[in-house]
Amino acid sequence: MVRVCSNCNNMFEDIFGKYTMCPDCRELEEDLLRRVKDYLWDNPGTTEKKLKEVFGVSHEQIMMWLRDERIEITPDSDIVLTCERCGSMIFTGKYCKDCSERIKRSVNEIKDSLEPKPEKKVKMIVNRSSFKDSKMRFTKEDNN
Numbered sequence: 001m002v003r004v005c006s007n008c009n010n011m012f013e014d015i016f017g018k019y020t021m022c023p024d025c026r027e028l029e030e031d032l033l034r035r036v037k038d039y040l041w042d043n044p045g046t047t048e049k050k051l052k053e054v055f056g057v058s059h060e061q062i063m064m065w066l067r068d069e070r071i072e073i074t075p076d077s078d079i080v081l082t083c084e085r086c087g088s089m090i091f092t093g094k095y096c097k098d099c100s101e102r103i104k105r106s107v108n109e110i111k112d113s114l115e116p117k118p119e120k121k122v123k124m125i126v127n128r129s130s131f132k133d134s135k136m137r138f139t140k141e142d143n144n
Contacts, residue, residue: 032057033070040071047078069093 003014005022007029012022019026036055040046051057065071066081072092073079082089083096085103090096095103 033065036065037071045074045076049078066092067094 001014001017002011003019004011005025006020007025008022010022010024012019021029032055036051036057039051039054043050048059048062051062052059062071062079063081066073066079069092073081075091080089081091083099084094085099086096088096088098093100
């Protein structure tokens with residue numbers, strides 16, 4: 001599939017249909033992310049404003065990295081991140097731990113319900129005495 005890079009507007013081929021940026025821009029973003037992570041490691045509790053000043057990253061970029069679990073906020077951060085399902089405060093990702101577990105359980109239940117069930121073998125027990133009263137008659141073999 002041919003796509004247009006959301007960053008530089010160049011065309012690129014995306015075989016799996018999962019990228020929005022060309023390989024060159026993805027590489028630049030990965031480099032920026034590595035530098036931001038190193039900075040956060042050396043300066044815990046850094047504010048979003050400071051990251052914008054030092055690296056020029058946007059709020060949207062920071063939120064994307066947080067949602068993709070590529071970086072994590074500290075409890076005293078000025079960034080507010082909430083669970084997309086219940087609205088509780090989280091530090092990274094899209095869902096809190098409880099909601100993640102509920103979603104996993106629901107998916108597993110649906111998956112289990114879609115799997116084919118093994119066929120049950122039916123055994124039939126015949127009571128021969130019930131044939132005595134039946135209308136069916138058998139003839140005897142003629143041995144002449």
